[in-house]
Amino acid sequence: MGKKLSLEDQPWCIDKATGKLVINKGVENVCIDKSTICYIDGFHSKLYYRGYSIEELAQKSTYEEVVYLLLYDKLPNKRELTDFSGWMSEERDIPREIDELLCRMPRDVEPMEVLRTATSYLGNLDPGRHDTSRDGMFRKTIRLVAKIPTIIAHWHRIRNNQPVVDPDPRLAHAENFLYMMHCEKPDQLSAKAMDVSFILLAEHEMNASAFTAVVIASTLSDYYSAIVGAIGALRGPLHGYANVAAMRQFEEIGSPDNVEKWYKENILTGKKRVMGAGHRVYKTYDPRAKIFRDYARQFADKVGGKVKDFYEIASKLEDFVMRELCEARNICTNCDFWSGIVYYAMNIPIDLYCTLFVASRTIGWSAHILEYIADNRIIRPRLYYDGEIDKEYIPIEKR
Numbered sequence: 527m528g529k530k531l532s533l534e535d536q537p538w539c540i541d542k543a544t545g546k547l548v549i550n551k552g553v554e555n556v557c558i559d560k561s562t563i564c565y566i567d568g569f570h571s572k573l574y575y576r577g578y579s580i581e582e583l584a585q586k587s588t589y590e591e592v593v594y595l596l597l598y599d600k601l602p603n604k605r606e607l608t609d610f611s612g613w614m615s616e617e618r619d620i621p622r623e624i625d626e627l628l629c630r631m632p633r634d635v636e637p638m639e640v641l642r643t644a645t646s647y648l649g650n651l652d653p654g655r656h657d658t659s660r661d662g663m664f665r666k667t668i669r670l671v672a673k674i675p676t677i678i679a680h681w682h683r684i685r686n687n688q689p690v691v692d693p694d695p696r697l698a699h700a701e702n703f704l705y706m707m708h709c710e711k712p713d714q715l716s717a718k719a720m721d722v723s724f725i726l727l728a729e730h731e732m733n734a735s736a737f738t739a740v741v742i743a744s745t746l747s748d749y750y751s752a753i754v755g756a757i758g759a760l761r762g763p764l765h766g767y768a769n770v771a772a773m774r775q776f777e778e779i780g781s782p783d784n785v786e787k788w789y790k791e792n793i794l795t796g797k798k799r800v801m802g803a804g805h806r807v808y809k810t811y812d813p814r815a816k817i818f819r820d821y822a823r824q825f826a827d828k829v830g831g832k833v834k835d836f837y838e839i840a841s842k843l844e845d846f847v848m849r850e851l852c853e854a855r856n857i858c859t860n861c862d863f864w865s866g867i868v869y870y871a872m873n874i875p876i877d878l879y880c881t882l883f884v885a886s887r888t889i890g891w892s893a894h895i896l897e898y899i900a901d902n903r904i905i906r907p908r909l910y911y912d913g914e915i916d917k918e919y920i921p922i923e924k925r
């Protein structure tokens with residue numbers, strides 16, 4: 527038998543006002559730094575990047591401009607945007623070694639695992655990987671933001687035994703991604719929707735993946751390690767993989783007529799969670815979900831078929847969520863509920879959806895890394911030790 531510690535032995539766990547043990551499980555509502563990157567007003571469905579509302583950016587901006595905004599903390603003028611877009615497009619090619627790596631990967635490896643490995647390897651191949659100057663960090667950020675869509679598109683084609691498609695520098699970032707996926711230029715609606723998706727998912731304050739990136743960067747580890755860690759965090763179904771899980775859920779439901787039965791059997795019984803619903807910060811509707819839903823509706827009307835089926839299943843399920851979970855418990859549908867239907871309409875396979883999230887979010891992670899390390903302090907939280915100490919060590923033969 528050992529000795530239990532008292533609360534007084536661990537003063538870092540005591541709330542000064544009440545004198546009681548305080549544990550912020552899930553690091554909920556713990557503010558770790560000041561920031562000028564992103565503001566989420568979870569009570570009024572608002573999201574801002576560098577002070578600009580997501581609705582306005584989705585409507586009027588482009589992904590290239592949003593990348594510039596997040597990185598430089600200002601909107602570019604015409605000349606700056608042209609130069610910057612040119613820089614991004616010049617960086618789209620991936621080294622031959624990455625294609626060779628993709629060719630060697632077993633075809634059934636999860637796309638997020640492929641992307642994680644390829645990103646890490648891309649770091650090995652970057653001669654400036656240890657350059658921690660501000661310029662060096664910007665260069666690595668643009669390199670990665672530009673190349674990740676190429677890795678995803680090449681993997682998509684390689685695993686389907688199709689020749690890879692080189693990036694087309696005449697096309698905008700999102701348009702070029704769809705071109706590399708399908709070897710044809712996308713229609714206007716798809717190009718715009720993909721660009722909006724890139725914008726909507728570019729940044730989201732100190733979530734699990736951004737925190738992972740910043741934790742790694744705060745040890746003065748390297749940029750690629752921080753991004754690879756963030757990719758690992760995003761891959762969980764409670765975070766970015768929810769966009770894949772939401773589509774699997776719609777597939778499982780199968781038809782709009784089955785929504786009520788499925789909801790009663792799975793959600794009301796507590797067997798499952800609605801994937802693409804609930805959020806730590808949003809206590810009302812996720813503003814990104816509204817925009818994705820609108821594009822999903824446009825595609826459902828235009829494309830019909832399975833896209834329309836998915837749209838109808840999702841709409842009906844959303845009605846239940848909003849009536850029963852949102853009203854009573856503030857669990858509303860989020861961006862991952864609707865984004866998959868938009869990607870599905872663009873003929874993108876479901877298992878790739880979380881990698882699209884990475885393609886957008888790498889800029890947000892990078893902005894947080896840069897901001898945090900500019901005034902760095904290693905991230906080192908504490909735990910409340912609930913075990914015993916000074917236990918008697920019993921030799922193995924006597925246990």
Ligand code: CMC
Nearest residue numbers: 763764765766768799800801802803804805806857860862
């Ligand atoms: N469906 C049903 N019940 C839910 C859901 C849901 N989607 N989300 C939360 N709840 C319930 C949960 O069961 C718990 O109930 P109780 O208090 O009775 O145990 C309560 O709400 C609080 O849940 P929590 O897990 O403590 O809340 P959290 O803030 O820690 O979790 C979340 C947030 C996003 C992990 C959670 O809502 C969830 O699991 N959602 C489904 C996955 C998902 O859509 N994730 C994407 C989030 S948005 C984009 C992104 O960040 O990647």
